[in-house]
Amino acid sequence: xxxxxxxxxxxxxAGGSLRLSCTASGYFRHFMGWFRQAPGxxxxxxxxxxxxxxxxxxxxxxxxxxxxxxxxAKNTLYLQMNSLQPDDTAMYFCAAQSRPFYGGTWxxxxxxDHWGQGTQVTVSF
Numbered sequence: 065x066x067x068x069x070x071x072x073x074x075x076x077x078a079g080g081s082l083r084l085s086c087t088a089s090g091y092f093r094h095f096m097g098w099f100r101q102a103p104g105x106x107x108x109x110x111x112x113x114x115x116x117x118x119x120x121x122x123x124x125x126x127x128x129x130x131x132x133x134x135x136x137a138k139n140t141l142y143l144q145m146n147s148l149q150p151d152d153t154a155m156y157f158c159a160a161q162s163r164p165f166y167g168g169t170w171x172x173x174x175x176x177d178h179w180g181q182g183t184q185v186t187v188s189f
Contacts, residue, residue: 066090066178068158073183080148080187086141086158086180094161095175097121098132098143100154100185107157109171111143121170125151148187155182 072084084098097112111132113120120132131144141158159176168175 066092066160066162068160068178068180070156070158070180070183073156073185075186075188076148077188078149081144081146082148082185083145084143084156084158084183084185086143088139088141088160090162091139092160092162092178094163094165095170096134096141096158096160097170097176098141099157099159099173099176100152101157101182102154105154107173109173110156112170113141123171145185148185150187150189153185153187155184157182 067089068086070086076082095112095114098110099107100110101107109123110126111122111130113132113134129147133142158180160178161175162177165175
């Protein structure tokens with residue numbers, strides 16, 4: 065069974081950095097990405113990458129601060145988060161698309177049919 069497992073969350077002060085990892089037990093041919101959900105808010109897309117190549121995608125709120133990357137040999141997705149701010153506090157989820165999906169954007173949650181359990185990121189002042 066295909067699984068996604070996140071790690072790397074934690075608590076940092078504003079301005080600090082964290083790197084999240086997502087290890088996949090299966091191979092995904094389409095998009096892989098990171099979403100986050102803060103208490104009382106909807107889950108929102110943070111960044112995504114197409115496994116076949118091309119430039120990554122970022123939410124405006126994290127551009128210039130976060131970097132998504134993938135190590136295909138290790139079947140692992142990363143999210144390097146720099147200059148963290150309290151507004152970045154959320155549960156971060158790894159997501160992957162295993163089947164074709166037409167008509168939606170990279171940040172459409174319906175595109176992703178596999179999700180990890182999440183890893184908590186807390187940024188304090």
